[in-house]
Amino acid sequence: MQGDHAVYTMTASTPGRELLVSKPDAAERLRAIDQKIDALKAQILAIDHVVRGSLTQRTKVCGNPGCRCTEDSAARHGPYFEWGRIEAGRRVNSQLRPEVT
Numbered sequence: 001m002q003g004d005h006a007v008y009t010m011t012a013s014t015p016g017r018e019l020l021v022s023k024p025d026a027a028e029r030l031r032a033i034d035q036k037i038d039a040l041k042a043q044i045l046a047i048d049h050v051v052r053g054s055l056t057q058r059t060k061v062c063g064n065p066g067c068r069c070t071e072d073s074a075a076r077h078g079p080y081f082e083w084g085r086i087e088a089g090r091r092v093n094s095q096l097r098p099e100v101t
């Protein structure tokens with residue numbers, strides 16, 4: 001029952017995921033999810049390591065004449081998150097991937 005133990009330890013720290021464990025293929029899915037989470041954590045840690053600057057949330061107008069976003073500010077696209085910081089004396093903005101934010 002080593003596998004069950006592994007599932008238990010993974011879920012113990014994250015309440016709410018127990019639901020997945022009741023399915024037969026849950027361990028497999030859980031492992032895939034945990035791999036994804038680990039990958040994201042690694043990305044976040046990598047960012048934390050060098051983080052300096054500001055996080056900005058913005059919405060965008062696409063410029064497409066048929067799109068509502070041009071007239072309705074509530075229909076703008078986004079939100080997108082940008083990480084702004086000073087690099088080599090210049091202000092740099094990076095758009096962050098949704099999974100990072």
Ligand SMILES: [Zn+2]
Binds near residue numbers: 062
């Ligand atoms: Zn638009």
